[in-house]
Amino acid sequence: MIRGLQEFPGSILFLISQRDLTAQEFMSLCRESGAWGRALSRDTVTCTTLEGADHTFSSKEALVAATDESVRWLAELPPLRKD
Secondary structure, three states: OHHHHHHOOOOEEEEEEOOOHHHHHHHHHHHHOHHHHHHHOOOOEEEEEEOOOOOOOOOHHHHHHHHHHHHHHHHHOOOOOOO
């Protein structure tokens, strides 16, 4: 997974659920591992924590927050090149 993240040239959005233990373990790995930390700190990577959300965004509020954040992120992407 780290190699794919390091080599992917496009933009990436990570939505991190505050109440998701797997997401918290992932963020811990990123803080403790230099390679993961560098990969997540690239300009093309956005990492957003959704307060109160669980792994599946099971509440209406969490789902709306995840959707809103995704739409905002997509709207800010640079236009695709036409080669």
